[in-house]
Structures are given as structure tokens and as C-alpha cells.
Amino acid sequence: METKSVIGTQNKKGQVYTDARVMMNEAPRTDAFFTGSEVIKEAVRRASVDVMIAYPITPQSEAAALIGELFAEGYIGDYFRGESEFAVMGQCAGAAFGGARVFTTTAGPGTMRAMENFPMWAGARLPIQVIVTCRGLNSPLSIQPDTLEISYLIQTGMLVWHAETAQDFYDWILKGYMVSEEPDVHLPLALCCDGFFVTHTKDTVMLTPTDMCLPPYDPYRSPVPCMDMECPPVRMMRDPFVMKSNYISYATHASWQQEVWAAVERSRKHTIAWLDGLIETENGDADILLVASGTAVSQGREAIRLLEEDGIRVGLVKIKTIRPWPGEEIREATKNAKHIIVPEFNVTGWLAREIKASIPDTDRLVAAPHVFGGMTMPPEIIVSEIKNALGIRTEVLAGRG
Amino acid sequence: MTQYRVLPGPEHFLPPSAASMGIKLPNPGEGHIHGVIVPEEQAMEEAARQFLMARVPTIFPGPLVLWAWNEKAAKKATAVRHLYETIKECVAPQQKPMLIPMPDYRPKYPKINPEVEINPNHPNLTIWHNKIDCCMFVGVHCHQANLSLKIIRGGTNCFTIAMCAQAGHEDAMLSFRDATPEKIMRLAEWVRKLKGSVKPPEVVSKKEKSAG
Numbered sequence: 144m145e146t147k148s149v150i151g152t153q154n155k156k157g158q159v160y161t162d163a164r165v166m167m168n169e170a171p172r173t174d175a176f177f178t179g180s181e182v183i184k185e186a187v188r189r190a191s192v193d194v195m196i197a198y199p200i201t202p203q204s205e206a207a208a209l210i211g212e213l214f215a216e217g218y219i220g221d222y223f224r225g226e227s228e229f230a231v232m233g234q235c236a237g238a239a240f241g242g243a244r245v246f247t248t249t250a251g252p253g254t255m256r257a258m259e260n261f262p263m264w265a266g267a268r269l270p271i272q273v274i275v276t277c278r279g280l281n282s283p284l285s286i287q288p289d290t291l292e293i294s295y296l297i298q299t300g301m302l303v304w305h306a307e308t309a310q311d312f313y314d315w316i317l318k319g320y321m322v323s324e325e326p327d328v329h330l331p332l333a334l335c336c337d338g339f340f341v342t343h344t345k346d347t348v349m350l351t352p353t354d355m356c357l358p359p360y361d362p363y364r365s366p367v368p369c370m371d372m373e374c375p376p377v378r379m380m381r382d383p384f385v386m387k388s389n390y391i392s393y394a395t396h397a398s399w400q401q402e403v404w405a406a407v408e409r410s411r412k413h414t415i416a417w418l419d420g421l422i423e424t425e426n427g428d429a430d431i432l433l434v435a436s437g438t439a440v441s442q443g444r445e446a447i448r449l450l451e452e453d454g455i456r457v458g459l460v461k462i463k464t465i466r467p468w469p470g471e472e473i474r475e476a477t478k479n480a481k482h483i484i485v486p487e488f489n490v491t492g493w494l495a496r497e498i499k500a501s502i503p504d505t506d507r508l509v510a511a512p513h514v515f516g517g518m519t520m521p522p523e524i525i526v527s528e529i530k531n532a533l534g535i536r537t538e539v540l541a542g543r544g
Numbered sequence: 545m546t547q548y549r550v551l552p553g554p555e556h557f558l559p560p561s562a563a564s565m566g567i568k569l570p571n572p573g574e575g576h577i578h579g580v581i582v583p584e585e586q587a588m589e590e591a592a593r594q595f596l597m598a599r600v601p602t603i604f605p606g607p608l609v610l611w612a613w614n615e616k617a618a619k620k621a622t623a624v625r626h627l628y629e630t631i632k633e634c635v636a637p638q639q640k641p642m643l644i645p646m647p648d649y650r651p652k653y654p655k656i657n658p659e660v661e662i663n664p665n666h667p668n669l670t671i672w673h674n675k676i677d678c679c680m681f682v683g684v685h686c687h688q689a690n691l692s693l694k695i696i697r698g699g700t701n702c703f704t705i706a707m708c709a710q711a712g713h714e715d716a717m718l719s720f721r722d723a724t725p726e727k728i729m730r731l732a733e734w735v736r737k738l739k740g741s742v743k744p745p746e747v748v749s750k751k752e753k754s755a756g
Contacts, residue, residue: 168730248565268687326686327569364710366686368607374649392651394698395665397558398691405563405690405714 150358156217159355164323167314167417172349179342182309183248183274184209184284185350186316188499191357193243198231201286202251202338203276207248209413228543229255232260232273239269240377242362242369244320250338251278254292258299264331266298267376268321268367270360272316276338277437277488279516287517288337290437293465294493299402302332303466304418306434309346311463312336315426317357318417328410330403335465335486337438357421411467420493421469422462424476429458431529432458432480434473434498436462439441439486439520446525457529458483462494470501482532483508486525490515550579550717553702559698561690562714569712575720576712584720588729589707591718592734595641596742598703600680602656603628603643604662606690608709609683610645615716616725617683624682630732637745646681649688667692668699671685680724681716682704690715707731 148161161170166189177185183206187195195214197207214222220243225231228249239245247258252485254275264271277292279285296303302323308310315334336342358408371377415421424449433443440461447457460476462469477483483494485508495510502508509532512524528535546566552697553559567579571610575587582590597602605624612640624643631641643657646662664684671679679702682691692720693704693715705712707728712721720727 278730282736325711329687366690366710369686371649375651376649393665394558394695395651395691398694401564401694402560402690405561408561408563409569409711452741 152301158354160358161355163357166351166355170351174347175350176323176345177310177348181183181207182313182348188213188218189356192360195219195246196234196508197223197224198225202342203248203250223536228257232257235271236312239271245271246276250276253279254473261301262300267330270329272319273333275333276334276342278338285516288339289515291489293335296333297465302330304334304464307440309348313348320362322413325413326366328406340438340486386499389465392503394520407467418437421464422460424460429456430481431457433484434460434484442520442522445522449526477502484529485510487513522525547559552703554699555697567714588731588734592705592738593724593742594678599745600640600676601631602676602679604646604681606646608685621723623725627728627732629736634735634739638747664692667696671700671702674725676702682707686710695741
């Protein structure tokens with residue numbers, strides 16, 4: 144089925160397959176007051192998803208269950224529960240190899256358990272979308288927000304986007320398929336958010352019409368053959384490179400990896416068009432810039448408001464995509480900044496490391512504040528870091544985490 | 545703006561992907577030559593010129609045009625054959641046009657027969673064996689075409705052209721996008737149009753040949 148040929152026709156639920164640009168940019172929107180999990184459901188309702196595979200792990204379980212309701216209502220071709228996160232991601236690959244548009248969700252230890260599959264998805268050029276509702280990873284167990292798992296995902300060859308709000312989530316689930324299914328991209332997308340903060344809080348979200356849906360996935364535009372059991376990437380373990388020890392097989396595998404990362408690069412053009420840039424700036428000419436992704440951006444906005452009351456002007460750079468990495472955009476946005484503050488919800492400060500690798504004069508960068516293991520990030524601690532950077536003495540916010 | 549250019553090799557033990565060096569794909573109606581975006585007609589003219597200048601101009605049709613899996617594929621295959629016949633008609637006697645299929649993408653060991661096929665996992669073998677100095681990929685899945693194009697750029701001095709049905713290929717030295725049977729026929733027209741205006745390669749003596 145060619146995608147263009149079905150535009151204007153109806154699916155079995157009476158939704159009209161609509162040109163994605165019309166649906167996302169021109170169609171009227173109505174407001175709804177939803178949790179992030181409910182927003183995931185509403186986006187998937189309009190995404191013409193063929194297969195969703197679920198496995199419970201907090202904080203994505205609710206979204207996975209809600210999508211089960213969509214299946215019961217007839218909006219999804221197939222829906223089932225896997226045996227584990229590892230199994231789910233393998234089953235997602237099977238469905239995508241067969242030419243289906245696939246959706247799944249995971250979080251924290253589930254992401255780590257499934258990790259082997261993510262570079263496999265990317266190497267096999269499968270445009271699967273996985274929602275990652277980030278939470279703590281290490282023992283002792285935590286189900287609370289923590290973005291450490293993103294630092295693992297960014298090395299897999301997947302596209303990795305980091306949503307700040309439920310509205311981002313809604314729009315990016317739908318736009319994500321449009322980017323990741325482009326034949327020159329054709330990569331899986333890990334659409335991440337900070338668990339609980341986004342999934343379990345309610346927000347006003349502007350929704351596209353229920354009777355419109357994305358055009359279906361067209362597997363014949365894939366850069367690798369669909370369901371070809373004789374050739375890699377479907378045929379993985381017999382004959383191909385893994386079984387051979389010679390220069391040719393190594394060189395082919397190296398070229399294969401390069402091609403995956405080339406596809407990440409190619410996604411830039413499409414992502415910029417769909418997301419209106421890889422970053423967003425406010426008061427970009429300020430001497431002090433707060434550079435963040437996910438809900439650290441929201442906390443940053445409040446910190447900026449508090450600082451304004453003290454007469455301190457701070458700008459904001461919101462990073463939307465981690466892969467593709469907006470290195471040039473960040474370099475340009477921060478070129479005149481005297482202080483760059485990078486707040487993060489994780490212990491290692493992976494975002495600050497990425498930014499440091501992209502900008503000159505890295506002593507301008509303050510990799511703080513960091514909170515993790517479910518701690519909240521009060522705007523006051525961001526204020527405090529900025530004032531410290533300016534040499535202004537502040538009170539310690541003990542016991543406020 | 546990148547200074548990198550996609551040029552005939554041998555470039556490197558492991559050359560970078562052109563995309564990682566900042567080369568961008570053309571938009572509809574455009575092509576690229578050496579990574580520089582140009583109007584499609586300019587790319588047509590240059591591709592035709594490269595075919596006419598080459599000692600062994602070769603077309604590598606892939607599975608998407610080798611098998612009549614839909615009407616469009618059959619038409620495209622006819623157009624590819626027409627392009628090949630046109631090149632044969634338009635070149636000098638010392639030039640040797642070839643049409644070598646890439647029937648599938650299976651890694652074949654210990655090696656393929658380079659007389660009869662090209663394989664994306666070691667395309668350089670076919671290029672070397674047949675002394676191909678200009679080639680065009682058509683009907684090859686994009687991922688496999690990029691593998692081949694990059695390996696060819698790494699290890700040979702062959703000028704590579706991609707007639708891509710999707711978004712084009714940065715790893716080729718010249719690329720078209722949105723290939724249709726009509727576009728392939730138009731390239732054949734360009735070859736015919738330039739016939740006689742492009743200096744063919746000089747005849748290689750037996751002595752030179754044996755010197756390699």
C-alpha cells in the first residue's frame with residue numbers, strides 16, 4: 144500500500160488518513176486536561192499503530208495498560224504482553240521486520256534489561272518507537288524520576304528525544320514516526336520523558352481531531368528489504384559477518400555501523416522541520432544561560448522568573464533532541480554567554496559532558512545542580528547555583544530536596 | 545558549510561560516511577556532485593559525461609529493478625536496459641560498457657564471481673576485477689547502496705553514481721533522488737546528446753595493460 148494513495152480514505156474506525164503536516168500544523172486543536180500517560184494513549188490513537196507490545200514497569204505501566212484499551216476499541220492492529228522487557232523488544236523487532244508500525248513503552252531497569260535490542264533495532268534500520276519514562280536504575284530499587292538511562296540510549300544508534308511537557312509528548316509521538324520512517328533515516332526513536340513528573344501529572348494539552356490519523360507506514364520505502372529471510376539484517380546468525388573472521392567482514396560491519404550513524408545525521412533535516420529546530424532559546428542574548436532538557440527546563444523557567452525578581456537576567460536553551468545532537472546550535476546559542484548552567488536529574492551529568500564536548504571555553508560551564516534517585520529540583524537550588532557562579536552568597540537549601 | 549568533498553578514492557583504510565562529514569542530501573528537483581547540491585539537470589549532464597569518459601562505464605541494477613515485483617519496477621528495468629544500450633551505442637570501441645547485477649545482499653564467501661555479480665559486502669572485488677572506473681547503482685536498497693558506495697570510495701578510484709528512488713546518497717560522487725523510469729530515460733537522452741562532445745579515454749596498449 145502506498146502511503147500517498149490512502150490519504151483522504153478512512154480506516155476501520157472511521158478516522159481519515161491525513162497528510163501528517165496538515166494534521167499536525169493546520170488541523171484545529173481542542174484542549175484536554177490529561178496525565179502524561181493519557182496523552183500517550185491519545186497520541187497512539189491517532190498514530191495508525193499496527194502493533195503495540197507491553198510489559199509492566201513503573202512509571203510506564205499505566206500508558207501500556209491504556210493502550211490496551213485502545214486495542215479493545217479497535218484502534219491498534221495487535222496488542223499483547225511480552226515475557227520481559229528483553230522479550231518485548233525482540234518481539235517489536237519481529238513485528239517491524241514484518242513491515243508493521245510498532246510502538247512500545249519501557250522505563251529504568253526495563254530499558255537496561257532490553258538494552259541489547261536497541262543497537263539491534265538501529266542496525267536493522269527498524270523505525271520502532273519506544274517511550275522511555277525515565278526512572279532510577281541502580282540498587283537499592285527506586286521507581287522515581289532519574290534520567291541516567293538516557294546516557295546509555297544515546298550510544299545505541301537510535302534517535303533520542305527528550306520531552307519536557309505532556310504537549311511535547313503528544314506532538315512528538317506523532318511527529319516522531321514521520322521522522323524515523325523517512326527512508327534516509329529509518330531508525331528507531333527513543334522518546335524519553337522524566338517519569339512521574341510528566342506521566343503522572345495532569346496538564347492541559349492541545350489535541351488534534353480524533354477523526355484524523357497518520358498515514359500508515361509504508362515498509363517498501365525501507366532502506367533494507369522487508370522480511371527478506373536470506374539477507375542481513377533479518378538473517379543475522381547464519382553466514383553473515385558474525386560468523387566470519389576476515390578483513391571483508393570486519394570492513395562491512397564497520398561500514399554498516401557508519402551507515403547507522405549517517406542516518407542519525409540525516410534525521411537532522413527532518414527533525415528540524417518537524418520540531419521547529421533541535422533547540423529552543425529564550426533571551427538568548429543574556430550573559431547567563433541555562434541549558435537543559437526534559438523537566439529540568441521547566442524548573443529552569445521558574446528559576447529564571449525568580450532571578451528576574453532579583454534583577455538578574457538569565458536566558459534559556461531547551462534541548463529537544465539528544466540524538467541527533469544539536470552541537471552546532473548549542474555552540475552558536477552559547478557563544479556570547481559568560482556562564483552556562485546545566486541542571487540535570489542524574490548523578491553523572493551526561494548532558495553537561497555532551498555540551499562540554501561541543502563548546503569552547505568549557506570553564507564557563509557549571510554542571511549543576513544535579514539531583515537524582517527521585518529528588519525534586521526546587522527552582523531555588525538552580526537560583527543558588529547561578530548566584531554562586533556570579534559570586535553572590537546564598538543560603539544553603541538544606542532539607543528541601 | 546563542510547569543506548569535505550566526495551571524490552574518487554582510494555580514500556582511506558576506513559573512510560568516513562559522507563553524512564558524518566557534513567554532506568547533505570539534495571531536495572526534490574536537485575542532485576549532488578561530489579557532495580555539492582546542484583540542479584538535477586546539471587547532475588544529469590555530469591553523469592552522462594562521466595559515462596562517456598570512462599573506460600568501463602557500468603550499471604549495477606539491484607533487486608528492486610531486477611525482479612518485476614510491480615509494474616513500476618518492470619518499467620524501470622526497461623529504462624535501465626535502454627540506458628545501457630544507449631551507452632553502448634555512444635561510446636568508442638576501446639570503451640567497454642557493462643551491466644552487472646546485484647541480485648541480492650547475502651554475504652557470499654569465500655568470494656563472489658566478479659564476472660557476473662556485485663555484492664554490497666565486498667563490491668570492490670567486482671570493481672577491481674573488471675577495472676570499472678564509472679558505475680551507477682539503481683534499484684539497490686538505500687542501506688546496501690550506501691555500504692557499497694562507501695567501500696568502493698575507500699578502496700578504488702571508481703566514480704560512483706546513485707540513481708536512487710528515495711532521498712539520494714551522499715556516499716556516491718553523484719546522486720539523483722526520486723528515480724523514475726522517465727528520469728532514467730532522460731539520462732539516456734543526455735548520453736546521446738553528449739555523444740561525440742566528450743573525449744573518450746585513450747586506447748591502452750597491451751604493454752600498459754600488463755603493467756597494470
